[in-house]
Amino acid sequence: MLVFVYGTLKRGFGNHGVMLAAGGQYVGNSIIKDYAAINVPWFPYAIKKVGSRIKGEVFSIEEKGLNDLDILEGYPSHYNRSLVETSYGFAWVYHAAENMTAKIKKYGFTEEWSAEHYE
Secondary structure (H helix, E strand, O other), X not given: OEEEEOOOOOOOOOOHHHHHHOOOEEEEEEEEXXXXXXXXXXXXXXXXXXXXXXXXXXXXXXXXXXXXXXXXHOOOOOEEEEEEEEOOEEEEEEEEXXXXXXXXXXXXXXXOOOHHHOO
């Protein structure tokens, strides 16, 4: 199965080691549509937003590895997950499971969450 990541699970970020330990294999870069990333400095949240897009990375992962990511992401209470279309087929993406109105007002959106945000 595939998982699309757009924050700290990406290569070069703090939780990428969790992805590796879960057996994730990098497939390639992709963009998902109709989601937006909230630009929170310590880690982003994705929300459904028609007309928006998020740049990220796709990884191949076994079900056991996805369960490990679920624990990190606090699924299903902190993050939920849904299938989205990527350049490599459908992939799971973690998205906010709670109301993000206050965080949107404070931090706004970004199409690509990057190292400059992770300080």
